[in-house]
Structures are given as C-alpha cells and as structure tokens.
Amino acid sequence: MEHLVSMKDLTVEEIMLILDRAAIFKRLGFRELPGTYTVCNLFFEPSTRTKTSFEMAERKIGAQIIPFETSFSSTLKGETLYDTIRTLEAIGLDALVIRHPSDGFYEExxxxxNVAIINAGDGSGQHPTQSLLDLFTIQEEFGSFEGLKVLIAGDISHSRVARSNAEALQKLGAEVTFLCPPEWAGEFESVDNWDEVIETSDVVMLLRVQHERHNTEMAYTKAAYHEQYGLTVERAGRMKSEAIIMHPAPVNRDVEIADCLIESPQSRIFKQVENGVYIRAAVLELILKGRK
Structure with missing residues (x-):
C-alpha cells in the first residue's frame, strides 16, 4: 500500500489486513519498525482525536515526527499545497498525514x-482511518459485518465519515441506512423517522452537525434537532440490548445524542478513540514498510 487517501481504493482483503494488524497490536503490544522513518502531520483544520492519535501511533512504532505548524507555514504566504509537499519530500520525509478543507486535495x-500520503480528512470527502477504526470497533463487537444493520444519523451530506463508512460497510456485507433531515441527505437515500429503524439496528452511529460547512443558518434549534433527529433516552431504550452506540466525535451533547448516553453501557465512543491508535499504527506500518 503506497498511500491511503480513500476507502474506495481499498479492497476487502486490504481492509481485513489492516484490521488484523491492528488486532495484533492491541493484543500483543506495539513493535517498533526497524530503521528510521520520518513522518510529518499537516493539519489545516482543527483536530483533537485524529492528530493526537496519529502522533501516538507514530511514536509507538518508532517513527520520528517532524513538527509542522500550519499557522506558521509558507502556505500563509501563498505557497501551494503541492509546493509544500514537494519541499517536505525534498527534505527527506517518508510519509505525510494531511487534513485539509478541500475535497480531494490529494488528487493533485x-x-x-514519492512521499506517502495519508488522508486524515478532506473536506466533506473521505476520512479513511476513521472508517477503519469504526470497522475495527464493530468487528470487535460482532465478529463480522455480513448482515449487520448499521444506522448512520446526522449531517450526512457534509460528513466524510458517513461517506467513508458507507463505502466500506457495504463492501463488507453490512446494510447501511441513513437518517437525517431530507435536505441533508446529499446523494444518499435516507429516512427521517426513527420509528422505522431504531428497533432493528445493530449499530447506531451519530454524526455531528457541521455548522462550519453549511452555507445557510441551521433551521433547527439544538433542542428541536435533538427531539426530531437525535438519539434521545427514549429512543435508546428501544434499541436491541446487544446494539451499540458510536460517534466519531467531537460530540455535541444533547444535540445529536443525549448527554447521559455518551458513557452508557452500550456506548463505544471512547473505545473508538482508543482503537484509533491501533488502526493508525497498522496503516503507518504497512505504508512505511513498503517504502524501504
């Protein structure tokens, strides 16, 4: 694997290879890569979980992290992203982890x-390592994906998580349903009534309302959105006893999900964060080992 930019590019075999390697890291501990590898994390959008998770994974496998602060980079002077990447390649970097507000920034x-590119989120496009850690969390819970009913609820059209997970889950045999206001469905078919899906779903994945990507003011108050489209306590009470709750975070408490459900017995939200380190270590190992 030379790059990781989109879940569309991964075969089922490649997905399972990454999940299997992450499981080995989780069960047996991390192993440092032989040799010296240098990685740089370029985050042009805010991030807590993804950025720190990559940094922890890089340290766990023994990679050297070259600091990069976007707020002090030459992109502020008009340098293109391409020229920035070519500069870092010339310096000798092995891999670049990039989050960028532009959809498909990696295409150019x-x-x-020749430096490896790992997409840490592009606009409303793709977020492959988030999808992989979600898959890993689901696999740990259910063992397989075939026949699982996965409900993804929230700001679908603006969500790279929804897009990445839909690609991967359907490829692995799961049935994916989207729930959102009709105007937020984008290219996806969706439902807007929890009664149709809450009692049959194995996984309920909530998504943050991405106000920063909306061109117009949100038509719902926080309370109104929660009442109509959020996972309320009453709705959670109708879930299967073995069903799980997921969220890529950051979480808007009492908007997309009731506050008391975030750390409830069925929630796997912080388990997802933990699993992100194992997944990102597995991705980095596969890509870096292929370079030397």
Whole structure:
C-alpha cells in the first residue's frame, strides 16, 4: 500500500489486513519498525482525536515526527499545497498525514510525489482511518459485518465519515441506512423517522452537525434537532440490548445524542478513540514498510 487517501481504493482483503494488524497490536503490544522513518502531520483544520492519535501511533512504532505548524507555514504566504509537499519530500520525509478543507486535495499530489500520503480528512470527502477504526470497533463487537444493520444519523451530506463508512460497510456485507433531515441527505437515500429503524439496528452511529460547512443558518434549534433527529433516552431504550452506540466525535451533547448516553453501557465512543491508535499504527506500518 503506497498511500491511503480513500476507502474506495481499498479492497476487502486490504481492509481485513489492516484490521488484523491492528488486532495484533492491541493484543500483543506495539513493535517498533526497524530503521528510521520520518513522518510529518499537516493539519489545516482543527483536530483533537485524529492528530493526537496519529502522533501516538507514530511514536509507538518508532517513527520520528517532524513538527509542522500550519499557522506558521509558507502556505500563509501563498505557497501551494503541492509546493509544500514537494519541499517536505525534498527534505527527506517518508510519509505525510494531511487534513485539509478541500475535497480531494490529494488528487493533485499522489501521482506527482514519492512521499506517502495519508488522508486524515478532506473536506466533506473521505476520512479513511476513521472508517477503519469504526470497522475495527464493530468487528470487535460482532465478529463480522455480513448482515449487520448499521444506522448512520446526522449531517450526512457534509460528513466524510458517513461517506467513508458507507463505502466500506457495504463492501463488507453490512446494510447501511441513513437518517437525517431530507435536505441533508446529499446523494444518499435516507429516512427521517426513527420509528422505522431504531428497533432493528445493530449499530447506531451519530454524526455531528457541521455548522462550519453549511452555507445557510441551521433551521433547527439544538433542542428541536435533538427531539426530531437525535438519539434521545427514549429512543435508546428501544434499541436491541446487544446494539451499540458510536460517534466519531467531537460530540455535541444533547444535540445529536443525549448527554447521559455518551458513557452508557452500550456506548463505544471512547473505545473508538482508543482503537484509533491501533488502526493508525497498522496503516503507518504497512505504508512505511513498503517504502524501504
């Protein structure tokens, strides 16, 4: 695997290879890669979980992290992203982890540079390592994906998580349903009534309302959105006893999910964060080992 930019590019075999390697890391502990590898994390959008998770994974496998602060980079002087990447390649970086507000930012890079590109989120496009950690969390719970009913509820059209997970889960045999206001469905078919899906879903995945990507003011108050489209306590009480609750975070408490459900017995929200380190270590190992 030379790059990781989209779940569309991964075969089922490649997905399972990453999940299996993450499981080994989780069960047996991390192993440092032989040799010296240098990685740089370029985050042009805010991030807590993804950025720190990558940094922890990089340290766990023994990679050297070259600091990069976007707020002090030459992009503020008008340098293109391509020129920034070529500069870092010339310096000798092995891999770049990039989050960028532009959909498909990587398309102009991967065929024009020899440094490995890992997409840490592009606009409303893809978020492959988030999808992989979600898959890993689901696999730990259910053992397989075939026939699982996964409900993804929230700001679907603006969500790279929804798009990445839909690709992967359907490829692995799960049935994916989207729930959102009709105007937020984008290219996906969706429902807008919890009664149709809450009692049959194995996984209920909530998504944050991404106000920063909306061109108009939100038509719902927080309370109104929670009442109509959020996972309320009453709705959670109708879930299967073995069903799980997921959220890529950050969480808006009492908007997409009731506050008391975030750390409830059925919630796997913080388990997802934990699993992100194992998944990102597995991705980095596969990509870096292929370079030398």
């Amino acid at each position: 890079l991967i065929d024009r540079t």
